[in-house]
Amino acid sequence: xxxxxxxxxxxxxxxxxxxxxxxxxxxxxxxxxxxxxxxxxxxxxxxxxxxxxxxxxxxxxxxxxxxxxxxxxxxxxxxxxxxxxxxxxxxxxxxxxxxxxxxxxxxxxxxxxxxxxxxxxxxxxxxxxxxxxxxxxxxxxxxxxxxxxxxxxxxxxxxxxxxxxxxxxxxxxxxxxxxxxxxxxxxxxxxxxxxxxxxxxxxxxxxxxxxxxxxxxxxxxxxxxxxxxxxxxxxxxxxxxxxxxxxxxxxxxxxxxxxxxxxxxxxxxxxxxxxxxxxxxxxxxxxxxxxxxxxxxxxxxxxxxxxxxxxxxxxxxxxxxxxxxxxxxxxxxxxxxxxxxxxxxxxxxxxxxxxxxxxxxxxxxxxxxxxxxxxxxxxxxxxxxxxxxxxxxxxxxxxxx
Numbered sequence: 001x002x003x004x005x006x007x008x009x010x011x012x013x014x015x016x017x018x019x020x021x022x023x024x025x026x027x028x029x030x031x032x033x034x035x036x037x038x039x040x041x042x043x044x045x046x047x048x049x050x051x052x053x054x055x056x057x058x059x060x061x062x063x064x065x066x067x068x069x070x071x072x073x074x075x076x077x078x079x080x081x082x083x084x085x086x087x088x089x090x091x092x093x094x095x096x097x098x099x100x101x102x103x104x105x106x107x108x109x110x111x112x113x114x115x116x117x118x119x120x121x122x123x124x125x126x127x128x129x130x131x132x133x134x135x136x137x138x139x140x141x142x143x144x145x146x147x148x149x150x151x152x153x154x155x156x157x158x159x160x161x162x163x164x165x166x167x168x169x170x171x172x173x174x175x176x177x178x179x180x181x182x183x184x185x186x187x188x189x190x191x192x193x194x195x196x197x198x199x200x201x202x203x204x205x206x207x208x209x210x211x212x213x214x215x216x217x218x219x220x221x222x223x224x225x226x227x228x229x230x231x232x233x234x235x236x237x238x239x240x241x242x243x244x245x246x247x248x249x250x251x252x253x254x255x256x257x258x259x260x261x262x263x264x265x266x267x268x269x270x271x272x273x274x275x276x277x278x279x280x281x282x283x284x285x286x287x288x289x290x291x292x293x294x295x296x297x298x299x300x301x302x303x304x305x306x307x308x309x310x311x312x313x314x315x316x317x318x319x320x321x322x323x324x325x326x327x328x329x330x331x332x333x334x335x336x337x338x339x340x341x342x343x344x345x346x347x348x349x350x351x352x353x354x355x356x357x358x359x360x361x362x363x364x365x366x367x368x369x370x371x372x373x374x375x376x377x378x379x380x381x382x383x384x385x386x387x388x389x390x391x392x393x394x395x396x397x398x399x400x401x
Contacts, residue, residue: 018137018145024193025129026152031187033153035180037160046173056108063112067119068350075124076343079131080336087128092188094121099181127346131339134330143327147272154264216332220390222348227383228291229352231376234360235295242369252304259308263315271320280328287321288384295377299370
């Protein structure tokens with residue numbers, strides 16, 4: 001048995017209903033994430049059109065990271081203590097309301113507030129969704145059931161990003177914000193198809209999340225994920241500027257960057273099945289390894305083709321890491337704590353996403369782009385080493401989780 005498994009209560013028993021939760025939740029995810037994908041561009045273009053300085057536009061990313069950190073913690077805990085179906089409705093409605101505020105074309109502080117609330121709500125929906133599907137899935141199907149939801153999120157984001165320019169060109173900012181506000185409301189209808197069975201909220205006093213992480217052998221995974229996110233988001237934050245310095249036109253930039261999300265759509269499904277067949281650790285270790293390679297690929301790239309290769313590898317690294325890690329967490333902790341522990345995982349990702357761009361922005365003027373890329377590769381490599389050493393020190397696994 002895995003080291004650490006004996007420290008927690010037995011995990012979910014074999015229940016074949018996980019896919020009946022996954023499919024309606026995946027459908028709602030497509031609409032919710034389409035709004036997020038579209039707004040990722042439209043909000044920044046709106047602020048640019050109003051003549052606001054780069055510091056305000058850059059604050060969109062920082063505010064979004066803070067919303068992700070706080071939202072994953074808050075909603076993760078609530079998912080273990082309250083009925084989850086009403087929480088899902090609240091998060092979707094909250095995201096729609098946050099976007100609808102933009103229809104009046106408000107000042108920048110309201111725009112940033114909208115970004116925070118929208119991120120706070122959608123990460124809540126994502127965390128609660130993962131907890132529901134993970135808890136309702138048999139161990140032998142947990143990876144593929146989780147992959148349906150995560151793949152749907154990537155698909156929605158890609159569709160929204162692709163359509164955003166067309167919608168903005170035809171409808172203007174006010175019309176584009178109206179469309180994006182309506183998308184989550186269209187998706188909420190699918191929640192009516194969720195099975196009525198739902199986990200009973202825990203009424204007992206529980207150990208803190210970090211104590212649970214240590215006792216269940218997950219602390220190293222959270223630390224490595226933080227390092228990986230720091231490296232990837234640091235790299236990602238300056239790639240558009242780097243591509244511009246290589247003379248890559250904006251039209252090609254859009255196609256290249258879309259490869260990351262589009263790769264995830266199919267890769268998440270494939271890695272979800274592999275995680276059930278060959279074990280979680282092999283899958284997420286591959287994700288950590290690919291994450292260390294990705295910044296090096298960008299260092300060598302001198303054309304749109306080279307950048308496309310890097311974005312494709314980035315999509316594979318995220319897919320294998322995310323699906324392997326979330327399935328592993330589901331295997332390690334009891335159902336009544338999966339909301340908090342999956343929320344803590346999202347928090348580690350959010351913290352890395354917040355620190356990484358700040359670090360990259362600070363070292364690039366000193367080391368240049370190549371120096372920054374190699375530094376980020378080293379940080380991602382450190383995340384891989386933490387997991388590798390932890391695995392080498394562990395006793396051989398008897399189960400494939």
